Amino acid sequence: MSRRVGVVLVLLALACQAxxxxxxxxxxxxxxxxxxxxxxxxxxxxxxxxxxxVRQDCLACHSEDLLRQQRLTDRxxxxxxxxxxxxxxxxxxxxxxxxxxxxxxxxxxxxxxFLPETLTAEEAAALFEPGPDGALALGDRERGxxxxxxxxxxxxxxxxxxxxxxxxxxxxxxLDRAADFAETVRKGRGRMPGFPETTxxxxxxxxxxxxxxxx
Amino acid sequence: xxxxxxxxxSWVGQRLESEALAPHEVPAYSAVGLMRRRExxxxxxxxxxxxxxxxxxxxxxxxxxxxxxLLVHSLRPxxxxxxxxxFDRLLTPTDVFFVRSHFGAxxxxxxxxxxxEGLVRRPLDLGPSDLEALPQVKxxxxxxxxxxxxxxxxxxxxxxxxxxxxxxxxxxxxxRLRDLLERAGVTSEALHxxxxxxxxxxKPSVPSFQRSIPLQRAMEETTLVALSMNGTPLPHAHGGPxxxxxxxxxxxxxxxxxxxVRPQVEEAQGFYMQTGYRLPKTPVTPGAAVPPESTLPxxxxxxxxxxxRPAHGSRLPRGPQEIxxxxxxxxxxxxxxxxxxxxxxTWREAALSGEPGIGRWQIFRLAFDAPPxxxxxxxxxxxxxGSTQPEDASWxxxxxxxxxxxxxxxEVV
Numbered sequence: 001m002s003r004r005v006g007v008v009l010v011l012l013a014l015a016c017q018a019x020x021x022x023x024x025x026x027x028x029x030x031x032x033x034x035x036x037x038x039x040x041x042x043x044x045x046x047x048x049x050x051x052x053x054v055r056q057d058c059l060a061c062h063s064e065d066l067l068r069q070q071r072l073t074d075r076x077x078x079x080x081x082x083x084x085x086x087x088x089x090x091x092x093x094x095x096x097x098x099x100x101x102x103x104x105x106x107x108x109x110x111x112x113x114f115l116p117e118t119l120t121a122e123e124a125a126a127l128f129e130p131g132p133d134g135a136l137a138l139g140d141r142e143r144g145x146x147x148x149x150x151x152x153x154x155x156x157x158x159x160x161x162x163x164x165x166x167x168x169x170x171x172x173x174x175l176d177r178a179a180d181f182a183e184t185v186r187k188g189r190g191r192m193p194g195f196p197e198t199t200x201x202x203x204x205x206x207x208x209x210x211x212x213x214x215x
Numbered sequence: 216x217x218x219x220x221x222x223x224x225s226w227v228g229q230r231l232e233s234e235a236l237a238p239h240e241v242p243a244y245s246a247v248g249l250m251r252r253r254e255x256x257x258x259x260x261x262x263x264x265x266x267x268x269x270x271x272x273x274x275x276x277x278x279x280x281x282x283x284x285l286l287v288h289s290l291r292p293x294x295x296x297x298x299x300x301x302f303d304r305l306l307t308p309t310d311v312f313f314v315r316s317h318f319g320a321x322x323x324x325x326x327x328x329x330x331x332e333g334l335v336r337r338p339l340d341l342g343p344s345d346l347e348a349l350p351q352v353k354x355x356x357x358x359x360x361x362x363x364x365x366x367x368x369x370x371x372x373x374x375x376x377x378x379x380x381x382x383x384x385x386x387x388x389x390x391r392l393r394d395l396l397e398r399a400g401v402t403s404e405a406l407h408x409x410x411x412x413x414x415x416x417x418k419p420s421v422p423s424f425q426r427s428i429p430l431q432r433a434m435e436e437t438t439l440v441a442l443s444m445n446g447t448p449l450p451h452a453h454g455g456p457x458x459x460x461x462x463x464x465x466x467x468x469x470x471x472x473x474x475x476v477r478p479q480v481e482e483a484q485g486f487y488m489q490t491g492y493r494l495p496k497t498p499v500t501p502g503a504a505v506p507p508e509s510t511l512p513x514x515x516x517x518x519x520x521x522x523x524r525p526a527h528g529s530r531l532p533r534g535p536q537e538i539x540x541x542x543x544x545x546x547x548x549x550x551x552x553x554x555x556x557x558x559x560x561t562w563r564e565a566a567l568s569g570e571p572g573i574g575r576w577q578i579f580r581l582a583f584d585a586p587p588x589x590x591x592x593x594x595x596x597x598x599x600x601g602s603t604q605p606e607d608a609s610w611x612x613x614x615x616x617x618x619x620x621x622x623x624x625x626e627v628v
Binding site for chain 1: 282283284286287288289291292293294295296308310311314320322323371372373375376413414415416417418419420421422450451452
């Protein structure tokens with residue numbers, strides 16, 4: 001997909017990404033909201049292209065609210081980008097200017113106060129509780145291994161801990177959230193392509209295999 | 216010149232304390248919008264400020280419990296703050312206790328294990344029943360993130376932008392780390408104890424959260440491997456089944472999802488020990504870059520007090536007023552808390568309740584009568600070593616240990 005998409009599309013994508021299927025609703029009752037409107041006029045360079053880089057390269061590892069609460073100068077944002085690239089953010093050199101301009105204008109040092117969303121105590125507790133396996137229960141580890149080798153291993157690596165192209169899965173909480181897991185496999189996330197043809201049984205096999213990996 | 220709203224607000228500080236009132240309780244705030252609130256309030260003036268917020272939030276706080284909610288700093292990883300109104304009591308309920316995680320909680324394990332390995336004569340691999348069979352110790356201690364108050368530091372620094380809510384006090388029950396180390400037979404070469412948790416970074420290129428504490432601190436009576444919090448099994452959100460408890464020391468030492476304890480010669484390596492969670496050895500100019508060799512790992516948190524109520528920006532009826540909050544220090548018990556209701560010009564000693572202790576908070580209260588008009592309150596605590604909360608916090612590159620006077624303002628009508 002071209003990175004030069006309209007701002008509306010990007011915001012829609014962020015909103016859609018944050019939405020969860022109904023059975024997951026209790027765990028994430030307040031979907032992550034799209035970034036606030038720029039506090040000062042974003043240069044053309046930093047607009048939609050920068051937002052798309054954020055979606056693909058930053059949100060694979062952390063949610064957008066982690067960015068939204070920052071109030072940093074251009075120089076601090078540039079340093080933060082360097083740090084994150086050092087930690088494996090896959091942003092290509094050609095996208096760095098757009099990313100820096102987007103972050104520095106959207107979450108500027110002189111933006112107003114950050115107002116956190118609230119969760120009720122019950123909603124917060126639900127964040128940490130495993131969800132039901134549902135149709136993904138009773139997967140077959142061996143079939144999962146074969147599927148993993150075919151579709152997932154190139155990016156998530158043999159030990160499931162991730163690599164330059166993919167995030168780690170071993171021991172990660174998504175393995176406690178079967179519905180979320182199946183949705184991510186089918187729809188993809190960030191740079192990850194979706195595998196829409198994956199059946200519940202296959203997703204269950206994958207889950208069974210991933211849960212068996214040594215942490 | 217009459218004191219206008221601008222001077223009042225600038226005295227309070229450039230940022231309003233959004234933790235004082237959760238956004239959903241203050242419809243006018245959300246109507247103002249995410250970015251323009253400060254400008255709106257400044258232009259609208261104090262009368263409007265008083266009218267925007269107040270009676271309802273005050274009623275919540277004065278008639279019992281504040282709303283049972285947490286403030287979301289990030290969902291992935293989970294970083295959730297306790298609303299400041301909860302800091303009016305000795306124990307912070309577990310379900311509104313702040314949550315800090317670097318990589319997010321790991322997948323739940325069926326049965327947690329702790330390995331005691333490294334410079335020991337008898338390596339151990341312990342499960343819950345092994346730990347439950349050892350002598351259990353119960354203590355009350357403050358858990359505070361080193362970055363609590365980062366959002367109040369100028370010039371601003373990156374990191375989770377906590378206001379006051381990355382702290383809480385709980386009872387912790389578990390086994391002494393010393394008992395585990397002695398059973399394993401620590402050898403005489405060991406000087407540090409390496410700590411690892413079960414949470415893994417999102418990819419291998421991200422440094423893992425590995426840390427160490429000096430062996431001397433590990434052997435202290437109060438250093439625990441906790442199995443329970445406020446009397447119930449330690450929840451997954453708080454590092455269950457096992458986490459380290461290091462009273463008086465900042466939360467980065469309180470390893471969650473503890474899986475490995477390793478006596479070793481050297482301090483732990485890696486970003487979170489050699490770059491993060493360090494303070495300049497000597498005070499630095501705000502905004503300065505500080506090379507790692509000029510820093511030391513941070514340990515005990517400095518003396519601090521936080522006002523739970525009245526809520527900042529509230530509007531209260533004339534007559535008796537009461538200021539309530541908590542005071543603590545990681546270095547010594549609290550010896551006194553002083554409160555000012557005139558912006559710091561004069562101070563009165565507040566009444567303390569609760570048991571004093573290192574890294575343990577007490578409640579302070581001050582009652583007074585106020586005529587109509589703005590009240591500009593501030594609190595400053597002093598510990599038994601003589602350290603007093605400063606008017607302005609010292610700046611450091613990562614915004615650790617903010618402990619300036621907590622200033623709260625409300626309008627008496």
